[in-house]
Amino acid sequence: MGSIGALPLADWVNSGVDWLSQFTGFFNSITAFFQAIIDAIQWVFDLLPEWLFIIVILAFTYWIKRDQKKLGFMIFEALGLLLIWNLGFWRDMTQTLTLVLSSSLIAIVIGIPLGIWMAKSSKAEVVIKPILDFMQTLPAFVYLIPAVAFFGIGMVPGVLASVIFAMPPTVRMTNLGIRQVPEDLIEAADSFGSTSWQKLIGLQLPMAKNTIMSGVNQTMMLGLSMVVIASMIGALGLGTQVYFAVGRNDAGAGFAAGIAVVIVAIILDRITQSFNKTSH
Amino acid sequence: MTEKVKVTNLTKIFGKQIPQAKKLLSEGKDKKEILAQTGCTVGVNQANFTINEGELFVIMGLSGSGKSTIIRMINRLINSTDGDVEIDGQKVMQLSKEELRKLRQDKIGMVFQNFALFPHLTVLQNAEYGLALKKVDSSTQEKKAKEALDLVGLNGYDQQYPDQLSGGMQQRVGLARALANDAEILLMDEAFSALDPLYRKEMQDLLLQIQEKMHKTIIFIGHDLNEALKLGDRILIMRDGNIEQIGEPEEILTHPANDYVERFIEGVDRTRVLTASSVMTKAHVINIAKAGPRVALRRMRDNDISSIYVVDNENKFVGFADAHDVSDLIKQGSKDLRSVLKTDVPKTLADTPINDLINDISKTPIPYIVVDEEDHLQGIILRGAVLAAISGEEVNA
Numbered sequence: 283m284g285s286i287g288a289l290p291l292a293d294w295v296n297s298g299v300d301w302l303s304q305f306t307g308f309f310n311s312i313t314a315f316f317q318a319i320i321d322a323i324q325w326v327f328d329l330l331p332e333w334l335f336i337i338v339i340l341a342f343t344y345w346i347k348r349d350q351k352k353l354g355f356m357i358f359e360a361l362g363l364l365l366i367w368n369l370g371f372w373r374d375m376t377q378t379l380t381l382v383l384s385s386s387l388i389a390i391v392i393g394i395p396l397g398i399w400m401a402k403s404s405k406a407e408v409v410i411k412p413i414l415d416f417m418q419t420l421p422a423f424v425y426l427i428p429a430v431a432f433f434g435i436g437m438v439p440g441v442l443a444s445v446i447f448a449m450p451p452t453v454r455m456t457n458l459g460i461r462q463v464p465e466d467l468i469e470a471a472d473s474f475g476s477t478s479w480q481k482l483i484g485l486q487l488p489m490a491k492n493t494i495m496s497g498v499n500q501t502m503m504l505g506l507s508m509v510v511i512a513s514m515i516g517a518l519g520l521g522t523q524v525y526f527a528v529g530r531n532d533a534g535a536g537f538a539a540g541i542a543v544v545i546v547a548i549i550l551d552r553i554t555q556s557f558n559k560t561s562h
Numbered sequence: 563m564t565e566k567v568k569v570t571n572l573t574k575i576f577g578k579q580i581p582q583a584k585k586l587l588s589e590g591k592d593k594k595e596i597l598a599q600t601g602c603t604v605g606v607n608q609a610n611f612t613i614n615e616g617e618l619f620v621i622m623g624l625s626g627s628g629k630s631t632i633i634r635m636i637n638r639l640i641n642s643t644d645g646d647v648e649i650d651g652q653k654v655m656q657l658s659k660e661e662l663r664k665l666r667q668d669k670i671g672m673v674f675q676n677f678a679l680f681p682h683l684t685v686l687q688n689a690e691y692g693l694a695l696k697k698v699d700s701s702t703q704e705k706k707a708k709e710a711l712d713l714v715g716l717n718g719y720d721q722q723y724p725d726q727l728s729g730g731m732q733q734r735v736g737l738a739r740a741l742a743n744d745a746e747i748l749l750m751d752e753a754f755s756a757l758d759p760l761y762r763k764e765m766q767d768l769l770l771q772i773q774e775k776m777h778k779t780i781i782f783i784g785h786d787l788n789e790a791l792k793l794g795d796r797i798l799i800m801r802d803g804n805i806e807q808i809g810e811p812e813e814i815l816t817h818p819a820n821d822y823v824e825r826f827i828e829g830v831d832r833t834r835v836l837t838a839s840s841v842m843t844k845a846h847v848i849n850i851a852k853a854g855p856r857v858a859l860r861r862m863r864d865n866d867i868s869s870i871y872v873v874d875n876e877n878k879f880v881g882f883a884d885a886h887d888v889s890d891l892i893k894q895g896s897k898d899l900r901s902v903l904k905t906d907v908p909k910t911l912a913d914t915p916i917n918d919l920i921n922d923i924s925k926t927p928i929p930y931i932v933v934d935e936e937d938h939l940q941g942i943i944l945r946g947a948v949l950a951a952i953s954g955e956e957v958n959a
Contacts, residue, residue, distance in 0.1 A: 470678035473637055474692040474743070475666030484694075488682045 299428050309432040316438045319384045327376035335376075336363045339549070347556045355552055362545035371520060371542045378519035378546060381437065381512060382505045385444035389501050393449045394494065397456025398482065407457065414450040422447055422511050430515050440508070440517025448504035455497025459490025495558035502554055506547050520546070566747065566779040567613040567636060571645035574631050574803075577602030580643060593802045605631040607803040608645065615746075616777040620794035622784055622826075628803040629783045633749050636781065637670045638662055649747065667696050671740025675752035677732045679724040685711065685735050686720040692743035710742035711735075713772060730761030734768070741772070750782045754789065766792055787827060791815070791835045799823055811835045816951075832952050833920055839912040841951040842932045842941030845871045850880055855891045855899055858883055871931070871939060872903055879931060879939045881905040907931050912940050916948060923948055 330338065340356055347355070366375050400407045422443055429439040463486050471481045487494075513521030520543050527536030575583045575596075583602035586595065593604045606628040613619045623629045634640040636647050638654050647654040649669060657665060671692065679688050687694075689707035698706075711717065714734040724732055733753065740748055750769075754762045766789060773780060784790050790797050791811045799806045799814070799822075806826075807819035815835055818824040846865055848858050850872050862870050862885045872880045881903030891902050908930045910919055923930060923945060930943040 464678075466674055466676055466678040467680060469639055470672065470674060470680075472639055473666060473670070473672035473749070474695055474739075475663040475668075476695050477663065480695055485680060 299431065302428075303431060313433050313438050316384070316388070316433075316441055319387065320380055320437050320441060323384055324377065324380045327380060332367050332372055336360060336367075339363065343553060346553060350556060359549055362549065366542045366545060369538055369542065371523065371539060374518070374520045374523055374539070375542055375546060377517075378506070378509050378521065378543070381440055381444065381509060381517055381519055381521075382502060382546075382550065385441045385448060385505045385508075386498070386502045388441065389445050389449035389452055389505070390498055392445075393452035393497075393501070394456050397453040397494070397497075398460060400453065400457040401460035401486075402478075410453065414453055417446050418450045422508065426511070426515055435516035437517045439515050440512030443512055443515075444505045444508040447508055448501045451500035451504065452494070452497040455500070456490065456494050459493030459497075460486045462493065463489045492558040495554065499551060499554040499558075502550050503547060506543065506550065509543065563614040563617075565612045566615040566617070566650065567781070568648040569609055569611050569613075569632075569636075569645070570648070572606055572609040572632065572635060572642055572647060573644040574605035574628070574635060574640060575602050575643045576605055584643065604628075604803045606635070609805055611798060611805065611808055613779060613781060615779055618773055618780045618782060618793055618795045620782045620784060620790040620797045621800060622787060622790045622797055623800035624785055626802075627800040629785075629800050630751060631803075632800075633751050633781060633783050636747075637666055637672065637749060667692065667743070669745055670747045670749060671743050671745035672749040673733070673736045673740050673751065673753040675756055677724070677729075677736045677756075679732055679735055679739075681724055683723075684720065685716065685722050685724065685727070688724065688735050689738045689742045691739055692745075696743075706744070707738070707742045710738040713741060713775075714738045714768060728761070729757050730764060733757060733761075733765060737765075737769075737772075741776075746779060748778050748780045750780060752783050752785070755784065755786070762789075769793065787830045788834070791830065799826060812837070812840050816840055833917040834915060836916045836951050837912065838910050838914045838916065838919060838930070838932045838943060839940060841916060841947050842912075842943050843947055845931070845939060845942045847871045847873050847877075847939065849873055849875065850899055851875045853899075854897045855888045858899060859885060859888050859892065862888070871942070872899060873939050877938045879907075879909075879933060879937060882907060909933055910943075911935065916951070919943070920948065 327335070336359075339359060343352060343356055343359060366372060396410065400410050425446060426439065426443055429442055433439040433442060460482075467485060467489070468481070471485050476484065509517070509519055509521035510524050511521070513519065513525045520539050523539035524536055524543070527533075527539060573584075573587070575587070577583060577600065579600040579602055583596050583600045583604065586599060587604060587607060591599075593607075596602055596604055609628075609632060621629045621632060631640060635642050636649075636654070638647075638657070642655055646656070649665065652665065654662070654665070680691065683691070686704070686707055689711050690703045693703040693706060708720070711720070711734075714737050716731065716734050716738060719727065719731070719735075724735060727735065733756075736753070754765050757765060769780075770793065772778075782790075782793055791814075794811055796808060796810055797814055798808045801822055807814060807823045809817075809819075812835060814823065815827055815830070815832055818827055846861060846867055848861055848870055851874060853861075858870050858872075862868065868885045869882050870885075871882045874880055880900075883899055883902055884904070887902040888899070891899070907928060908922065908926050910930050910932055912932050912934050919930065923943060929945075932940040932943060934940055
């Protein structure tokens, strides 16, 4: 192999990145758009005092799990959130939530239509599937470098990195859910003369709802797993606390912030999971 | 009778090398050969038939015979390789996507083997489905859906979900969904095959009841011959994509077109289908207005029989005479047959099913006579003929 010499792959990528950097205006508008979403969510969280936030979360849990056992979980929620408040991580926690929710929101808005397209067109599936593999397995640091170049430092590149890493499950599960709708139901819908749009809205999406929701759940969890990495490029939140603790070699502080991440993760997970348990 | 559905030269080949397979098919090669040479499966081979308005038309065959493919080509869930289906003169295979949807929405309802109810919708919403697609206003939707549910005997289950119902009830919903639409044509794809025998019989009776009221054009797919004989106005028998025979139930039982159909109808419960007229034999008759005792006796001797049936000028049954009594009459010098006629003969109408007669026939020593509504003598039923008919032998000796 030595006789051929290394392919200048790195150079190609660099020149590609250089070429892209001429579209500053385009990247600036994307940044502004993402920033607006992030600011809006953060604004809502900042508006609520801590105690009211906890009550809202508990009430929401009570409503969403109205058919299920929920007392134990609600006690866990109350204690967990009080602990975060007590440890002084409240603002970090809401910033982390903002990061996760905005990246999940973007991932869902892009991911579900993409999944639908994949399910309807086998050609699209062939093209999109390897891209999804790429998004999930490419080490995050690799695209953080150009992300900073295009979107600067802060929440926006953090959200973007989370979207790239966390979107695939939503796309895959949407595709899977729609493809799993039994053939005879599709035939029935066709035999009564439904349009593809009527079939999608009236049959395929409702039937795929649970599968799609478990994809969304995974997307959120993956988004949460990105908070520490995102903090390296300036995304604020619990990740920043962990990152600082690592830098200071402070195991205790790192653990405390880590626990807060876990609490947020469990709350988000249980709430999104109960979306797909409500039958009929 | 108006032609509702006309199937012309309808052919379906599944596989990749369709042009070659088509060529082989036109050369008269059979399914196996074509499969071996091209890897293509012939689903339906040049089917031709018409279905009349208001007819309950049954397509029969074992699995793989192409019956499900045919029914799916009628509403073009499957495109044909060749040939066309005309519904009210409209060529289905030529329709645009939009026209096809319109046809399906307005004219055709379909009922599926495994019900294919939408599990996320209530019974009422399921029944409303076709109307909702047509964007009919919601009060009409509900009214028509409820009428249809009423018709299939599903009152008060509106708000249940399909998985809360038994199989038989689920298929009632399936039927209601097709009926609510006011479709003129019902396609029923093995609609009752997945049901328990008891539910199945109930559903068959229900379908016949509904048909009596609504006079839809129904195309019913099945593999149970007893079901086909019970339901069908006409039956089409398929094998390996070919049509073996089309005919009325009795015709198929009494005149199977070939060995395959004959084997197919073996073991069927004939008593339900065969009527008195299909097992009766010709009676030896004399006209009382024209013939006296001597003629009667001669006729009996010539035909080697011991009694003879007597009718009047209009071929109405008057009685029957015994050879013994007639010869006594001749010795007495009387010329009037009437005095020795016996009239207490068991009598039945021509369209009575044998099932209803079989008990009495086996108990009565003298043959039943078969008459039409106006009492005209049609024939007589001999015990042996009944047994022969049930066992599937040729009757009209």
